Amino acid sequence: MKFHVMTLFPDIINNVMKESIMGRAVKSGYISIDAVNIRDFAGNKHNSVDDYPYGGGAGMVMQAEPIYNCYKYICERIRAQGSNEDAVEGTEQFKMPRLIYVTPQGKTFNQKLAREYSKEEELIFLCGRYEGIDERVLELIVTDYVSVGDYVLTGGELPALVMIDAISRLVPGVLGNGASAGKESFSGSLLEYPQYTRPENWHGKEVPPVLTSGNHKLIAQWCRRQSVIRTADRRPDLIKGADLTEEEQQLVKKILMKGSDVNEIY
Numbered sequence: 001m002k003f004h005v006m007t008l009f010p011d012i013i014n015n016v017m018k019e020s021i022m023g024r025a026v027k028s029g030y031i032s033i034d035a036v037n038i039r040d041f042a043g044n045k046h047n048s049v050d051d052y053p054y055g056g057g058a059g060m061v062m063q064a065e066p067i068y069n070c071y072k073y074i075c076e077r078i079r080a081q082g083s084n085e086d087a088v089e090g091t092e093q094f095k096m097p098r099l100i101y102v103t104p105q106g107k108t109f110n111q112k113l114a115r116e117y118s119k120e121e122e123l124i125f126l127c128g129r130y131e132g133i134d135e136r137v138l139e140l141i142v143t144d145y146v147s148v149g150d151y152v153l154t155g156g157e158l159p160a161l162v163m164i165d166a167i168s169r170l171v172p173g174v175l176g177n178g179a180s181a182g183k184e185s186f187s188g189s190l191l192e193y194p195q196y197t198r199p200e201n202w203h204g205k206e207v208p209p210v211l212t213s214g215n216h217k218l219i220a221q222w223c224r225r226q227s228v229i230r231t232a233d234r235r236p237d238l239i240k241g242a243d244l245t246e247e248e249q250q251l252v253k254k255i256l257m258k259g260s261d262v263n264e265i266y
């Protein structure tokens, strides 16, 4: 899977994508990252890419032309590298990847969207800075407006990295063990159960005995019950979508009842 990132700070993207699992996935060729500096397309001797907003107001706005030229450069590269080399931009044969503008004004990113994007072969991210981007270029090139949550950050690089990380770990091969992403929180409607590792006794706190019993059936039952309890307790909005047995529904009711002590149920 190929990611193209339009940014004023390519080092933020490249430095994160060098490390850990993402770094290994790039090295092994499961994903590739192409961070393109919008400033290289400024087209003026001061390399400036922002200007004052029409109508007044605080801060600066990123100009349309450098972003458009950066986009055209990426399109040209994709076209040249792709199988449809002979296709002409703007014709039906030339299908550009989705272009995600990361913005607090978009729909909120979640695991479902990560799954959807992980099926694409290529994606382009556009990272804003300052007070945002001239609306006219957004109207022309953006296909998806996506936010990481209801708060405002100084730039789009961290949101783009959050999304690239979540998408990449769903690309086959990236996690090494295909099962790892399968049972996690948000893979269904339940959060994951609590995890423990050695030592068995830490500061007087024991690992739940069932986990050291070796009885796989009982362990699976315990994990399922803990997932149900945790989701009802921490994310009651999610539990509504879960497929629960009669017994689990009773358990959830008890947790959702005001005043019930969830620690006793755990």
Ligand code: SAM
Pocket: 101, 102, 103, 104, 105, 126, 127, 128, 129, 130, 131, 132, 133, 146, 147, 148, 149, 150, 151, 152, 153, 154, 155, 156, 157, 159
């Ligand atoms: N003035 C804009 C507004 O009120 O909607 C916020 C601009 S913000 C300071 C600068 C850039 O950071 C945005 O263009 C966007 O790319 C990025 N950004 C900030 N918060 C974000 C969020 N919650 N999700 C995704 N991107 C965000």
